[in-house]
Amino acid sequence: MLLATQRAAEGISDAAADAAAAVDQVEKVASAKAAATNLLLDVTDQAYPKPGELDDIDSLVRDGAYAVLWCWLPRSSCWTLYELLERCSRAVAACRGDDMIALPDLPLARELAEHWHVTDYGPDRLRAENVIWFDAQLPPAEACDDPSFATLTRVLEQYHLRRCSLAATTQMALYCMYPDARIASLATSYGLRCLGDLAEHPIVGPLSQAKSFLHRSLNDARRPSLCDAALGTARGPRGFCCTTAEQLLDAWERLTTADPSMPLVLKPASGSGGSGVILNATRADVEAVATQIRCYRKGRFLVKSVDVGGTCDDATIIEEMVGACGQPSPTVYVVGSRVAVVADQLLSRCGTINLGNASPATQVDPSIIDAMSRACLELGKFLGLVGQWGVDFAIDEHGTPIMVDLNMGRPNGSLSYYCWRARQPDSGAGANGGRPRRALALVASTFTLPAGLPLGPFATALQAEGLLWDTKRGNGIILAQHLPGFDSGGSVLAASWEGVDAAQHMLEAFQAHLVRLA
Numbered sequence: 001m002l003l004a005t006q007r008a009a010e011g012i013s014d015a016a017a018d019a020a021a022a023v024d025q026v027e028k029v030a031s032a033k034a035a036a037t038n039l040l041l042d043v044t045d046q047a048y049p050k051p052g053e054l055d056d057i058d059s060l061v062r063d064g065a066y067a068v069l070w071c072w073l074p075r076s077s078c079w080t081l082y083e084l085l086e087r088c089s090r091a092v093a094a095c096r097g098d099d100m101i102a103l104p105d106l107p108l109a110r111e112l113a114e115h116w117h118v119t120d121y122g123p124d125r126l127r128a129e130n131v132i133w134f135d136a137q138l139p140p141a142e143a144c145d146d147p148s149f150a151t152l153t154r155v156l157e158q159y160h161l162r163r164c165s166l167a168a169t170t171q172m173a174l175y176c177m178y179p180d181a182r183i184a185s186l187a188t189s190y191g192l193r194c195l196g197d198l199a200e201h202p203i204v205g206p207l208s209q210a211k212s213f214l215h216r217s218l219n220d221a222r223r224p225s226l227c228d229a230a231l232g233t234a235r236g237p238r239g240f241c242c243t244t245a246e247q248l249l250d251a252w253e254r255l256t257t258a259d260p261s262m263p264l265v266l267k268p269a270s271g272s273g274g275s276g277v278i279l280n281a282t283r284a285d286v287e288a289v290a291t292q293i294r295c296y297r298k299g300r301f302l303v304k305s306v307d308v309g310g311t312c313d314d315a316t317i318i319e320e321m322v323g324a325c326g327q328p329s330p331t332v333y334v335v336g337s338r339v340a341v342v343a344d345q346l347l348s349r350c351g352t353i354n355l356g357n358a359s360p361a362t363q364v365d366p367s368i369i370d371a372m373s374r375a376c377l378e379l380g381k382f383l384g385l386v387g388q389w390g391v392d393f394a395i396d397e398h399g400t401p402i403m404v405d406l407n408m409g410r411p412n413g414s415l416s417y418y419c420w421r422a423r424q425p426d427s428g429a430g431a432n433g434g435r436p437r438r439a440l441a442l443v444a445s446t447f448t449l450p451a452g453l454p455l456g457p458f459a460t461a462l463q464a465e466g467l468l469w470d471t472k473r474g475n476g477i478i479l480a481q482h483l484p485g486f487d488s489g490g491s492v493l494a495a496s497w498e499g500v501d502a503a504q505h506m507l508e509a510f511q512a513h514l515v516r517l518a
Helices: 015-035 054-062 081-089 107-118 140-145 147-166 181-189 207-214 245-258 283-296 366-383 415-422 455-464 500-517
Strands: 067-071 100-104 131-134 172-176 239-242 264-268 316-320 330-335 338-347 354-359 388-395 401-407 441-446 475-479 491-496
Touching: 054 330, 054 338, 054 415, 067 147, 081 100, 081 107, 100 107, 100 147, 107 455, 131 147, 147 181, 172 181, 207 239, 207 316, 207 401, 239 245, 245 264, 245 283, 245 316, 264 283, 283 316, 330 366, 338 366, 354 500, 366 388, 366 401, 415 441, 415 491, 441 500, 455 475, 455 500, 475 500, 491 500
Parallel strands: 067 100, 067 172, 100 131
Antiparallel strands: 239 316, 264 316, 330 338, 330 388, 338 354, 354 441, 388 401, 441 491, 475 491
């Protein structure tokens, strides 16, 4: 059992209290695991995918469904124009020809759907007639209540009418971005099965704050946690999860007393993309965050400045800082308890902002990839996960991979891109002396464009320069998202059958094209 290997972090209460808490934890976990037994997947002896086997992720995500209704709506609390466009359009690349997708009836979304319909992004891609367009402007009463659930209800009504008119019999499943019990029940009423893990997990709790599971909580010693567990040769980071200013200051004292030379990191439990992360945190940083918690309310970690109204209510994590700027920080993408992709993160110079990723991973040794993968397999089995999730790792000075982030509760940003890659035919395989299928190298990143730049002419210009994806050539740029005028203008994929370096060169050529546009 995973928690049987758990070691208490330095300085945490007295031995008797820890022993009682451990018993309560084991009983709680055992009960939760018994309830989730039917969710467990078979695990193969293979720890991670070998080249040529990355095409399996699409079938793993679908979990037996022939076709999928993709409805990646933002949370009702984040119902803005940008969130609607960014979340919903993220699934476009994942769509096969028989899939359906819900998109907001907005010009930028229509541009993207048309682009994927007319561009040769492979033989099995989104068909324009399979888009369910929904009104992004809901009546005030619904918008104030729960626009996400209200929109999902309308989408399913349209789905039902369309299926009835076509007399369709294809077995479909619903893939939402934030499924919960209510959504699962609604899907069942339309004959659909929900893909993924529900938002509330019996062991982890809210999956949106899954990274807090890495640490023991100072607020509740009985709460299950990974807490410096040994997962083969991998491990979790030392640290604590805090919900009050006093706990945060206490955690600082415990960690610095146990190891005065240990550098520390501060971060919010539900942050993403590096938001709110403070590297090499000092006592002054800790006191500043503690002041934020006291000023705004219990448990709040201020991610953005107050004047823009951007705050995040959650626990605060303080943990050891492992790795170093410029050093590898791989991500393992998992479906259930099957490792699907291992990628290298592309990080900013400060090491806190994720700029994208490249796969297959090339920055770490196969032995480290194997250790990370086996740790994820163990964790996936223990938690009984069935959906798509991921783990970010850092490598310490001894070459030990350490889990520094758990990404659960919504599909990872690159999931749909890996689904797209899974169905691309390798024109060079088989035809030339029976050569086995290669791994299509993929580099995913974001880019910004000025407002008002139409997608059609932009793609045409890329094609004229030989940059747009060409199936016969086997390399090029895939415009996965197009959001001009926003800080994050969209997502771009650079792909090549000739390896990660070739894909990276293609991305650099694309970025040079953007400079010429500016």
